[in-house]
Amino acid sequence: REREREREKMWHCSVFSISSCFLFFVFLNSSTTNALSVDLINTTCKQCADKSTILSFDFCLTSLQAIPVSHATNIQGLAIITMELALKNATNTVSSIEKMLITGAFDPFTIGCLKDCFELYADAVSMLVNSVRAFLSEHFDAANLLVTMVVEAASACEEGFMEKEGEVSPLTKENYNLFELSDVALCIINLVSSHSPSLSS
Template identity: 60%
Template sequence: MAHVCLIPHPLTLLFLFFLVISPEKSFVLAIVSVDTKEQNSVDIIKQTCTTCAAKSTIISYSFCLTSLQVIPVSHATNLQGLAGIAMELALKNATNTISSIVGLLSNASFDPFALACLGDCLELYSDGVVTLVDAIGALLTGQYSTANIWVSAVMEAATTCEEGLTMEGNVSPLTIENYNFFQLCDIALCIINWLSLHANT
């Protein structure tokens, strides 16, 4: 008899998306002084991370700051560039997670149900990589609404994967990977939402 990981339908996970940045309210007021072309890059990183962390219960300020500052190009970029960097980091995270999943699938200590869930995670992240590449293309061409939709969609890979792996009281072997991936996407989404509002003003 086949063992199937019955991961909840994405609609049951929508509550997590209420934790994601809203493109409305006070975000523009908090970051309005940041010029998208000429402002000091270090200030852009710090203010972006401060604002995004304040508006989300998911994003850690220290994680945001550390992640963006370690990339040399982030010190000579604008907000669109920072969003792209966050998405590139998420892409790297996803590819590394795929490698981890492949390794876990060969681990004999997992029961058939856990292996089925890991197989689902592999598929979710593989699809997510393709979607992220498309989202980066949309960002670079100024299609912020499209980028928003695709980044939001790809975040389901992490939430759905984690939900499946923790079913029946199991401990997920990918909690850190899923959480970091979600944060990186949320940082990108935070910036994209502001860029979208800025482009429409």
Template identity: 55%
Template structure:
């Protein structure tokens, strides 16, 4: 099934999950309530970023909580892949007189290559219901973004050219991590699903 890595993880998810398990849902309520719950559980979680990122993807308009988790991983993967291209362009244009910047960019290129592999692996772990492993991988991706950013701070006055990309990868991975934990909690405890709790309030 590794061929699925060559296209959207969301497409893989929709192909592999029977249609009956993916219900049309009140997506705005689901996204808002999910992002709210995640923000309440973490001091660094960005609610506005969560809502804006997820609502911008049409598939989330008809996805359940698991589908939204996959969307978050897909967004993080797209970010990481685009950032690899950005870093390669920066390296091609980097001045030979700034070896520190070149070293940092090369470190980040390696880190982002690792992040891409971990994001793809986290999808399969999530799909296989090995949530704890998926959580470890997503946490490692968040650390990857932080490590890349911190590398530039080792030299006083050095600009960090990947601040936005690193922040986006951190936040998107945090969204995926939080939702994976919510799905895992429901699976383990047998509690009503996140969607079921929303519908009970209507």
């Protein structure tokens, strides 16, 4: 009886010890991943901001820090995530423009601009989907070109409203976000491309 109780007690202690070690390992591994991801994001955003006169370090940091750290374990992952963030922005903006057009609360000039922006953003969605595919296939030049066209689409949308003096764009925030996200994506694609042993095409 006593021996059985002692064995049972020792068994429970062993299980507890193993569980404790496992939990400690998971916690340690998670903490290490978190630290590496945060460091990667900081370093990447700094590199990109230093290379550009228009890219905002704070915007880059805030945008990338919002993603789960487990998704940002390497620079290739950051490139994909940034393109996906831009895609989400463009997709949401297409829906927003549709709602604006339905309300009929704008003058003919603004409606014309919104329709142009709708086409630009619809194209941007398609281009971003294709840019992710190109990147995953290591066709970095193609991905670069597609994302560059998205940057131009955001600029074109905003500039359309400026053609009329005093006109205020209802899409300034969306255009800025898409422009910045795409610019960050471009920078990261170029960073990956410059360190890739594969030939991009």
